[in-house]
Amino acid sequence: MPEQLAPSLCGDRVAAAFPFYLHVDPQGRLISCGASLKHLVKDLQPGAAIHEHIEIRRPRGLGAQQTDWRRYEGSLCVLRTQHKPPVMLRGSVLSQPDGSALLLCAAIITEQSQLRTHGLGFEHFAPHDALGDMLMIHQTMKMSLDDAVQQAARLRQRSAELETVLALSPQGIAYFDANAVLKIANQALADLLVMPRSELLGLDLEQIAELCQARLSGQESRRIEAEVLRAQPSPLQGQVLRFAGQRMVRLDLQPAPDAGLVLHLQDVTQEFEVDRMKSEFLSTAAHELRTPMTSVHGFVELLLCGRYKAERQQEMFEAIHRQTGRLIEMVNQLLDLARIEARQGEDLEIRSLDPERLLQDAAQAFCAPDARVPTLLPLPAQDMLDGPARLLGDERQILQALSNLLSNAFKYSPQGGEVVLDARRGLLKDGREAWGLRVSDQGIGMTESQLSRVFERFFRADPSGTILGTGLGMCLVKELIELQGGEVEVQSQIGQGTQVTLWLPLRLAPRSGDSRSLGLRADATNRP
Known part of the structure; x- marks a missing residue:
């Protein structure tokens, strides 16, 4: 078959098929251009050197000095307009018999926003450009990429959150x-x-x-x-x-x-330890409660089953009274400890107090069984040089703690030794200034081993039972004072006596959270 020739296009049809074409003479001057390109580069006129208006990126080497396009027949042609904002053109070179070159180009538009920027519409493109499809594909790809980036950011944030949770x-x-x-x-x-x-x-x-x-x-x-x-x-x-x-x-x-x-x-070591301590506490509490209950039950049974002289009956009644008093004291102290642990100081009323007045009130309120009274010493003069003595604490709780200490001091001084109440200035372990309310006795004292266990629940320095007590007093004192930001110091020597000092601060330690962590009321610290 004879070779078929491709149909040729006249100028109007070239302009319709390639609205961004350029027709360039051998000297690189513009002969004509498409209407859409003219719309973009409005000062592009026939006879103008195209390199003054358009940057030739492909083929390389063409420009003001080299204008022979015929050498690049069928080559890729990439142009960039020099107006602002620039537009990229892409196409191919087609040489003409008269030595001129036809640059069949199309504008490279990747986003719909570029159309608005350059003032172009779909009517400026040839139907076969399928610009709408390309823009839709590009927009879809861009949205997919944006979604992927956002998803990656969310995953990084989620991973960081999980890392923080795991770390904490x-x-x-x-x-x-x-x-x-x-x-x-x-x-x-x-x-x-x-x-x-x-x-x-x-x-x-x-x-x-x-x-x-x-x-x-x-x-x-x-x-x-x-x-x-x-x-x-x-x-x-x-x-x-x-x-x-x-x-x-x-x-x-x-x-x-x-x-x-x-x-x-x-x-779960702490949980196991708490369970062990609960079991040990219940066992010890049951044992401590059983002793006076057994005594009361025995005397009551004797009174019900036998007849005794009035003097003997009186002795039994007194024994029952002592043991029931011990039971009441133990139950009250157990309830106090439970209340302290449950409320964690929410019911405290912290205010500014006079240490000398506290000692006086404690001495006057306490009544020893044998009518003995504590010796009250005045405050040291050197501790009063910087102003009136004041400390921060809950008055009711401090007096309860002093009452427990006075009770122990008299009970463990069976030979009638002197019990002294005094106060002095000092420092807490964290460096804050404090007043120490001290109770000193000349009783039986404690060994180092006994001293190390003095704050244990139900521990008693005299396990023989000849000195009545619950073994809860010192534990309760420690809880009451530490809840107010203070400290308890105990010094003792066997056969010499014991000194217990309640250290209470002149100012509260800084704490996170609200004032309820110390039971502090809004107006409490300014009370006289």
């Missing part, structure tokens, strides 16, 4: 991927396993199991192995294991949706 969690958390490799671990886990967190990451489940096994106490018979951890359900699920250093750790396992595994180690 007191419980050890580990995540193993589907290959049983540790990918996530928090600091609490590193502390439990005694290994830097950075060294834990990347270990496999078997290695972590070996680390856990190494941390177990010698008293723990169960073993931690990778196969046991992988089992569903694991025999160790929810089990409490004894770690070294008397630490109790609960182990929990949870399979992850991606075939991974989450290991959770919770230090």
Whole structure:
């Protein structure tokens, strides 16, 4: 078949098919251009050198000195208008028989906003440009990219939030991927396993199991192995294991949706210790309550079943009275301790108080069984040089604490030794100035071993029972004073006597939160 020639286009049809075309003579001057290009570059006129209005980026080498387009027949043509804002043109070079070149270009528009910027509309483009489709595709891609960027930002934020939660969690958390490799671990886990967190990451489940096994106490018979951890359900699920250093750790396992595994180690030592202390307290309290109850029951039974002389009956009644009084005192002190622990100082009324007046009120309100009275000493003159003596505290609670101390001082001074009340200035452990309200006796005193246990509940320096008491007084004193931001100091020598000092601050320690942390009322500190 004879070769078919492609149809030629006349000028009008070229302009319609390529509204951004340029027709350039061999000297690089414009012969004609498309209407849309003329709309963009309004000062582009026939006869003008095109390099003065349009930057030629492709083919390279063309410009003011080189204008021979015929060498680049069929080559890529990339142009950039020099007006503001510029527009990129892209097309190909078609040489003409007369030595001129036809640059068949189209404008590169990627966003619809560019149309508005350049004052262009869809009518400025040839129908075959499919500009609308390209813009839609580009807009869709841009929206997809924006969504991906936003999603990535949200994922980074979520990851940061989870990292913060894990970092602040007191419980050890580990995540193993589907290959049983540790990918996530928090600091609490590193502390439990005694290994830097950075060294834990990347270990496999078997290695972590070996680390856990190494941390177990010698008293723990169960073993931690990778196969046991992988089992569903694991025999160790929810089990409490004894770690070294008397630490109790609960182990929990949870399979992850991606075939991974989450290991959770919770230090429950405090919970176990609280349970132990509760059991010990209940056992001790029951024992302490049973002793006077048994005594009361025995004497009442004797009175019901027998006949005794009036003198003997009187002795029994007095014994019952003493033991019921002891029961009432013990119950009251137990209720006081429970109230202090429950309210945590919310009912305190902290105000400015005169230490000398407190000592006077305590001495006047206390009545020793044998009519003895405490000796009240004046405040040291050197402690009054910078103004009137004042301290901060709850008057009712301080007087209750002083009453407990006076009761102990007289009870443990059976030979009639002197009991002294005085006050002096000093410093608390945090450096704040304080007044110390001191009760001193010349009684039986305490050994170092007894002194170390003086604040234990139900502890008594005289376990023989000849000196009545509940063993709760000093514990209650400590709770009352420390709740007011103060301290209790005890000094004692066996056979010499005991000194107990209640240190109360001249000013409150700075604390976070509101004033209820000290039971401080809004107007309390300004009271006279």
